[in-house]
Amino acid sequence: MTGALALKRAAPSLASGQAVRFAPRAAGCWLVTALCVGLPVAAAAQQVVFEGGAVPAPLTAVPADATRGKIVFVQREKGHCILCHALPDPEVRFAGNVGPPLAGIGSRLSAAQLRGRIVDPTQDEPDSVMPAYYRTSNLNRVARPYASRTVLSAQDIEDVIAYLLTLR
Ligand code: HEC
Incomplete structure (x- = not known):
C-alpha cells in the first residue's frame, strides 16, 4: 500500500x-x-566497429587532449608505447626499437587508422607483435581480474591519437 x-x-x-x-x-x-x-570498474569495453583495419568513430564524445596523450604514450602504467617506439621529441630520451619510429606518423596515418592500430593491431596485421590496447576477446592467458578489462581506457586511446596526430 x-x-x-x-x-x-x-x-x-x-x-x-x-x-x-x-x-x-x-x-x-x-x-x-x-x-x-x-x-573491475574500468571494464566493459564498448563495441568497436572496424572498417578494414581502421575505426572511423571516436571511442568517446569528450574532446581529445594531446598533452595527456603524450603521458599515455610514455608512462609505464599507461600505454608505455616508448617501450617499442622512438619519437622525435627531445623530452623522450629512451625508447625501444621493436616497432618503427613514429616520426611523421600524423601525416601518414589518419585518426581512424591510428585508432584501429591501437585498439587491435591484428585487424590490420594478423601477426602483429604490438599489444591490442582495447580488445577483450581472443586474448591469451589473461588473469581473471583482468578478463573483461582493456589495457587503456577509451579516453586514453583518443588522447594518444590526438598526440600522434601532432607528429607531422
Ligand atoms: C611490444 C612492442 C610495442 C608496443 C608496446 C607498442 N607497439 Fe606500436 N607497433 C609495434 C610494432 C612491431 C609495429 C609494426 C607492425 C606490427 O608488427 O604490428 C607497430 C606499429 C605501430 C603503428 C603503425 C606505424 C606505421 O608506421 O604504420 C603505430 C601508429 C603504433 N604502433 C602506435 C603505438 C602506440 C600508440 C602504442 C602505445 C599505446 C604502441 N604502438 C605500443 C610494437 C609495439
Whole structure:
C-alpha cells in the first residue's frame, strides 16, 4: 500500500523532468557496489566497429587532449608505447626499437587508422607483435581480474591519437 502511494507521489515529479537526476545516482550506486565486491570498474569495453583495419568513430564524445596523450604514450602504467617506439621529441630520451619510429606518423596515418592500430593491431596485421590496447576477446592467458578489462581506457586511446596526430 505504501509502495503504491510512493509511486503515485513520484509520478508527477517524474513528469516534470526529474527522471534525469536518477541516472547518475543509479550509476553511483553501481560503482560503489562494484568497488565493494571487487568488480573491475574500468571494464566493459564498448563495441568497436572496424572498417578494414581502421575505426572511423571516436571511442568517446569528450574532446581529445594531446598533452595527456603524450603521458599515455610514455608512462609505464599507461600505454608505455616508448617501450617499442622512438619519437622525435627531445623530452623522450629512451625508447625501444621493436616497432618503427613514429616520426611523421600524423601525416601518414589518419585518426581512424591510428585508432584501429591501437585498439587491435591484428585487424590490420594478423601477426602483429604490438599489444591490442582495447580488445577483450581472443586474448591469451589473461588473469581473471583482468578478463573483461582493456589495457587503456577509451579516453586514453583518443588522447594518444590526438598526440600522434601532432607528429607531422
Ligand atoms: C611490444 C612492442 C610495442 C608496443 C608496446 C607498442 N607497439 Fe606500436 N607497433 C609495434 C610494432 C612491431 C609495429 C609494426 C607492425 C606490427 O608488427 O604490428 C607497430 C606499429 C605501430 C603503428 C603503425 C606505424 C606505421 O608506421 O604504420 C603505430 C601508429 C603504433 N604502433 C602506435 C603505438 C602506440 C600508440 C602504442 C602505445 C599505446 C604502441 N604502438 C605500443 C610494437 C609495439
